[in-house]
Amino acid sequence: MNALATSSVPGVAPSVSTPSFSKNDISIATRAADQFTRLYYTAYDAKTRLVDLPSFYRPGSSISWNGTHKQGVDGIRELIVNMPPTHHDVKSFDCHPIPGGTSPPSLLLTVSGNVLHGHGPPSKDRGTVEGHARVFHQTFMLIPDQEATSHLAGEVGKYYIIADAFRFVG
Template sequence: MNPTSIAEKSTEQFVQFYYPNYDKQRSSLGSLYRDGSAILWNGNAFSGVQQYSEFLGRLPASQHDIDVYDCQPLSAMANAQGATGILINVTGTVKYGDHPAKKNFSQAFILAPDEVQAGNYYVQSENFRFV
């Protein structure tokens, strides 16, 4: 399978896991991050799993609707097994808490191949922004 096909399949699986769990079971997202993960959430910077998990736990319930997502394999991030990193861009709308209006958002992820578990990825970098 070529890197583009792997990136597309992995991106689809990531998006289908990430957003439903963000909306219903945020505590399950911690396994996607490492202590060195860099996260920027609407201008707020976080470093690592603990700080980000605490922040997510304070947010009200959410409901994401994904409009579109795209991906690009990052061959410069290839590991010893030949797996490449993946750049993912997502756009859609999100509603938080009882607020009636949905807000547009854009989110970018850089997934890095997991060195321990072949075929798995973790979020090396994430940037979320209301638009």
């Protein structure tokens, strides 16, 4: 439900209003999600991910990776430094602008797909993800990067991750 309850008079039931988004906000969300998803998972799967992936985050960013919580750029590095190589196969994503009046809008992006950890055949150790494809779901809250956002009409600006929640779901 996209309704916001508002009332300025004590004792009076709040009225319900629906936030409206312009066609431009929807277009920005769609294009930004497509661009972000391709860039993010390419960086994640690259041999240079220890350098590349943290650039998507800021010191105030938070991540929850399958129940492990980390904060900021250093936390992201700490999380990925010991991970085996990955290959993500994104199956779907969905993105919505977040009400709040920023232009471009902040975005809520959900992504699902499969991820393979490691180089070789599946490990016989059932306690590891090495070599086993897993279904994942990831949710991002993306904030416009005001220092890097494009000011050209029709061009998608840059976003950074303020919140990231990753979970194996299969």
